[in-house]
Amino acid sequence: MNTPQFTLTRVIPTPRASLLLSFADGAEFEVNLVEVIRSLRALAPLKNERVFMKAHLGEFSDTVVWPGDEALELAADNLRAMGIEQTGGISHEFIVRWMHDNDLNLDSAAAALGMSRRMVAYYRSGAKAVPRTVALACLGWQAVRHGRVDNRLALAA
Template sequence: MSIGKITAAVVKDGARRGSRIALEWDDGYTGIVDLTPVIAAHKALAPLADADAFRDFQIAGDGWSIEWSCGVDFGSEQLHRWAREQAGEIMPARAFRAWMQRHDMTLDAAAQALGLSRRTIAYYLSEEQVIPKTVMLATEGYDGRRAA
């Protein structure tokens, strides 16, 4: 899947002021990204914790990122991934890794359990490929069958 350029971005006010951005890409996809956990996890992003500083961003001239005056920027592809993860459209790699650890699975065991290739599992863990909703649902189904 090819990720396009960002065509629109606005701060979404709400319960967590200054941490969410509504984005639109030139492929027609729209989504909201909550950057609160990213900002909290990285000291270098501390300036963005201030609501006024957070609002001070723009779409880069080429459309491939959003940039803040403090020097922070996030690329189109990463923002697209976060929007899809947060919307429940794809599975975050950390959740997939946690599923494998919960079941004490190797790459081979996960591949066998899900009917996928070992290489595909490795791509998911390295975040080279997004983990589609079908795989996310398959992990939930696996958990449900094991619990039954």
């Protein structure tokens, strides 16, 4: 992955089970992993602070890895999405999930939102930040499609 928004330049683990991450595009996040570690059995070794504190950049700067018998790693794109969401933003994963949940491809998603295919692709790939208005449009479209909103109040879906 050679995209700057998913290329890590620095990883600093903290005793609070979070990672201080810097990305090649200048973005920085503190990503709290407590819930992820608690909910995923595969990450159970990270409950041990000594193990967690050994986090470092992966070979190609697109993962955070922990050495050991399990050789655990987390992908930079997922960590960035978590960082964005933990700070109240909307990550590219929102668009990915929305498209998947509604069986949409780039063309149908673009038509649903009234925007270009290219913009949807930018949002889905993480190349551009997802504006709150776009996320709200996705949720509104989904609500209309599933009959949760009176169609007389909605624009053509």
